Amino acid sequence: xxTLTQMRYFYEVCQWQNITKxxxxxxxxxxxISVAMQTLEAETxxxxxxxxxxxxxxxxxxxxxLGKVNHILPQMDQLETEIQDMAHNRNHIRMALPLQIGTxxxxxxxxxxxxxxxxxxxxIIETGGISALQMVEDEKLDIALTNxxxxxxxxxxxxxxxxxxxxxxxxxxxxxxKRKSVSFADFADEELVMLDSHFFIYRMVxxxxxxxxxxxxxxxxxPYLHTIKNLVESGICSTFLxxxxxxxxxxxxxxxxxxxxxxNSGIVTKKGRQVYxxxxxxxxxxxxxxxxx
Amino acid sequence: xxTLTQMRYFYEVCQWQNITKxxxxxxxxxxxISVAMQTLEAETxxxxxxxxxxxxxxxxxxxxxLGKVNHILPQMDQLETEIQDMAHNRNHIRMALPLQIGTxxxxxxxxxxxxxxxxxxxxIIETGGISALQMVEDEKLDIALTNxxxxxxxxxxxxxxxxxxxxxxxxxxxxxxKRKSVSFADFADEELVMLDSHFFIYRMVxxxxxxxxxxxxxxxxxPYLHTIKNLVESGICSTFLxxxxxxxxxxxxxxxxxxxxxxNSGIVTKKGRQVYxxxxxxxxxxxxxxxxx
DNA sequence: GTGCATTACGCGGCGCGTAAAGATC
DNA sequence: GATCTTTACGCGCCGCGTAATGCAC
Numbered sequence: 001x002x003t004l005t006q007m008r009y010f011y012e013v014c015q016w017q018n019i020t021k022x023x024x025x026x027x028x029x030x031x032x033i034s035v036a037m038q039t040l041e042a043e044t045x046x047x048x049x050x051x052x053x054x055x056x057x058x059x060x061x062x063x064x065x066l067g068k069v070n071h072i073l074p075q076m077d078q079l080e081t082e083i084q085d086m087a088h089n090r091n092h093i094r095m096a097l098p099l100q101i102g103t104x105x106x107x108x109x110x111x112x113x114x115x116x117x118x119x120x121x122x123x124i125i126e127t128g129g130i131s132a133l134q135m136v137e138d139e140k141l142d143i144a145l146t147n148x149x150x151x152x153x154x155x156x157x158x159x160x161x162x163x164x165x166x167x168x169x170x171x172x173x174x175x176x177x178k179r180k181s182v183s184f185a186d187f188a189d190e191e192l193v194m195l196d197s198h199f200f201i202y203r204m205v206x207x208x209x210x211x212x213x214x215x216x217x218x219x220x221x222x223p224y225l226h227t228i229k230n231l232v233e234s235g236i237c238s239t240f241l242x243x244x245x246x247x248x249x250x251x252x253x254x255x256x257x258x259x260x261x262x263x264n265s266g267i268v269t270k271k272g273r274q275v276y277x278x279x280x281x282x283x284x285x286x287x288x289x290x291x292x293x
Numbered sequence: 294x295x296t297l298t299q300m301r302y303f304y305e306v307c308q309w310q311n312i313t314k315x316x317x318x319x320x321x322x323x324x325x326i327s328v329a330m331q332t333l334e335a336e337t338x339x340x341x342x343x344x345x346x347x348x349x350x351x352x353x354x355x356x357x358x359l360g361k362v363n364h365i366l367p368q369m370d371q372l373e374t375e376i377q378d379m380a381h382n383r384n385h386i387r388m389a390l391p392l393q394i395g396t397x398x399x400x401x402x403x404x405x406x407x408x409x410x411x412x413x414x415x416x417i418i419e420t421g422g423i424s425a426l427q428m429v430e431d432e433k434l435d436i437a438l439t440n441x442x443x444x445x446x447x448x449x450x451x452x453x454x455x456x457x458x459x460x461x462x463x464x465x466x467x468x469x470x471k472r473k474s475v476s477f478a479d480f481a482d483e484e485l486v487m488l489d490s491h492f493f494i495y496r497m498v499x500x501x502x503x504x505x506x507x508x509x510x511x512x513x514x515x516p517y518l519h520t521i522k523n524l525v526e527s528g529i530c531s532t533f534l535x536x537x538x539x540x541x542x543x544x545x546x547x548x549x550x551x552x553x554x555x556x557n558s559g560i561v562t563k564k565g566r567q568v569y570x571x572x573x574x575x576x577x578x579x580x581x582x583x584x585x586x
Numbered sequence: 587g588t589g590c591a592t593t594a595c596g597c598g599g600c601g602c603g604t605a606a607a608g609a610t611c
Numbered sequence: 612g613a614t615c616t617t618t619a620c621g622c623g624c625c626g627c628g629t630a631a632t633g634c635a636c
Contacts, residue, residue: 002372004297005601020615029603034617036601038565045380045567050432054610054615061379068372072365079295079361086354087338139343274340298626313590322628327592329626347590347635 007069009036014058014066090276094123096132096144099225100245113285120278128198147200147263160266161290167254170238181256191237193228196221200263205240300362302329307351307359383569387416389425389437392518393538406578413571421491440493440556453559454583460547463531474549484530486521489514493556498533
């Protein structure tokens with residue numbers, strides 16, 4: 001079987017009618033070409049060259065072969081560049097954004113980043129962390145910027161961006177609203193509305209209560225952050241959220257926990273998958289803007 | 294650089310959407326394909342496959358690449374077969390025939406052999422052994438069927454066919470014509486006409502006389518066998534020729550030498566050159582017909 | 587458990603470079 | 612002797628197979 005290397009070598013030797021020149025041009029040693037051409041002749045069973053003194057002349061059948069090679073090599077080169085292009089310009093990225101702090105990222109990503117990289121088509125899915133991870137694993141998504149528990153799946157790659165402090169969030173006239181911080185005993189019996197089990201925050205809260213051998217009094221689960229906030233603002237109950245999820249202009253109070261807990265937030269990709277250049281740019285951007293947070 | 298093997302593997306895997314099947318079809322082990330595809334993905338920087346459970350699905354960019362591969366692979370296959378054809382059907386053979394016994398071979402080659410292999414175009418050059426060898430070395434000829442001295446050139450391949458007995462050849466009414474054999478003393482002083490120094494016979498005769506510390510009395514050198522025979526038939530002088538060179542219907546007498554010497558006759562090709570199938574057929578034919586001689 | 591894919595590991599071959607020899611002008 | 616090619620030889624890498632492990636149904 002004639003290899004591509006043989007073809008390239010053969011091509012150059014034919015061009016120069018000189019092995020030394022060909023070797024220099026190919027950045028390999030002269031004997032390499034010499035033996036390669038001998039091997040090629042042996043393998044094809046053709047007399048490709050005619051040695052006259054120390055001059056190499058291509059035989060008729062040599063140039064016939066050269067013709068074919070001249071046809072195939074450019075196609076191979078084109079293939080290479082097309083592969084490069086495909087790998088470098090995969091300008092459609094499907095990304096999950098965390099519901100809680102998505103509101104902070106979303107304007108910057110859709111504004112600043114999109115302006116800087118107009119060729120990149122961003123498809124953003126807002127969903128709970130658990131399902132986001134599942135979608136990345138199923139390759140329904142390219143990237144998830146989300147909360148995660150390390151080791152959720154062996155098939156994922158976790159790249160931490162920041163820690164999310166989890167707070168007790170309530171309405172301004174709640175007894176605990178004025179407190180600087182609250183202990184577990186303070187809020188243990190509070191009625192709660194919680195993001196449902198597709199979200200990491202519920203897992204953490206659940207685990208926290210379990211550690212204290214009791215259960216949270218959740219009166220409602222919702223997959224909608226807006227619903228959660230609405231219920232809390234209405235003074236019906238409280239909740240737990242990441243500090244960043246509570247915006248300044250909202251009628252909510254985020255109170256620190258005396259035993260604080262954190263959710264890892266970061267970029268999750270599927271292990272083994274190629275990270276395309278455009279994806280990498282997005283990741284770099286996210287890393288940069290989270291530095292300031 | 295994407296190799297041809299990678300392309301073939303990739304193609305098969307895409308066809309079957311299954312590594313095991315592809316491996317069987319390619320007659321390699323399963324892990325071979327598995328790692329090859331991983332390497333391919335890493336090298337191209339593309340996600341070619343999407344693993345769903347134990348099923349392999351080609352991604353959109355995978356099938357894009359497959360498209361290119363589907364275009365190149367058939368060309369490569371065609372190239373291979375064309376190389377095969379070129380090597381097997383090089384139906385133009387340039388061959389030198391020995392002047393002295395060419396007359397015996399020529400009718401059979403141009404008759405019998407040409408009939409049996411009508412596709413082979415034979416170009417036959419009649420010339421002296423020395424120049425024939427030189428022409429083979431210079432690749433002006435493909436084959437020389439000729440007399441030779443082994444080791445004439447390092448660049449030639451010698452394949453012995455038979456020995457040529459050299460005889461003292463004279464006219465019927467010459468004093469030595471009736472002898473069964475002649476010694477060196479018998480013919481040492483004879484006047485001779487000789488094939489010139491392009492022919493091996495002269496070399497041998499020259500060496501014979503030198504061994505006896507004398508010189509042959511050559512009154513004329515000629516490159517034409519016809520001239521030699523003509524002069525001898527005219528009763529002007531004698532010569533030395535291979536026994537086969539003297540035909541029965543000629544008015545010549547070939548007398549054996551008491552100290553006989555022989556010239557190797559055989560097939561000479563250039564070392565390192567490919568021997569094409571058609572050439573091999575001719576060689577086989579020559580070997581066969583010389584067995585009977 | 588069965589079928590498929592992946593990982594681990596050792597072997598062999600091949601392409602390469604260096605160095606030396608050979609050939610041609 | 613200068614230039615170019617070929618031969619000799621040793622090394623490192625890569626593709627391969629076997630065997631073991633991992634996963635999914």
